[in-house]
Amino acid sequence: MNKKKILIVEDEESLLKLESILLSSRGYDVTGVLDGIAALEQIDVVKPDLVILDIMLPEMDGFEVCRRIKANPATSHIPVVMLTAKKSGQDQKKGLDAGAAAYVTKPFKSARIMEIIQGLIAG
Template sequence: MEKKKILIVEDEESLLKLESILLSSRGYNVGGVADGITALEEITRFRPDLIILDIMLPGMDGFEVCRRIKENPESQHIPVIMLTAKKSSQDRERGMAIGAAAYITKPFKSAKIMEIIQRLLTS
């Protein structure tokens, strides 16, 4: 069985490494990028099964990245988990309104994120 691919979009290098190790150790094929514009290019190249997306990114924020993913027929089927420090209900509502499958705030529990990833990849 081919490993499921997860693209992590996170500009904080230590968190990108931590998330990559967590997911790789669970058997996922993980790619990582640090900004929104590169993320959109990488989606076309890497073809992830799921995207973990920070909101506060250099260049293009995660809301805009998610909107573009969901507008594009090539990528609109890919579940997006927004993983962010933005905790307001307005931000959460905005994320869900543009098509995020889940909205998780930092700091996060790895068990919770793994549960959501498994649910989204098996549904």
């Protein structure tokens, strides 16, 4: 069975660890990075099946990271789930406009995240 790969982009280390443990325990191969620049570098290395992306990141925000993932023909097929504390409808629209497949606000329920991930990368 080929493990599905997930790239988590989260600048808060405690949350990155928590999300990594949650997904690893469900059988996913998880790579975590702390900023947007590292995310774009790791996408080429890891070739993830899905990206979980925070918005408020150092160097480059999640909206820009998502736009770049979607603008690149080599990565445009990868679903992006925005997982953020930014709750406004305007931010949500901006995330979906940038190409995110889903927009989830923190604090989140792990069951909800798993449901979204499984819906996006079933199999």
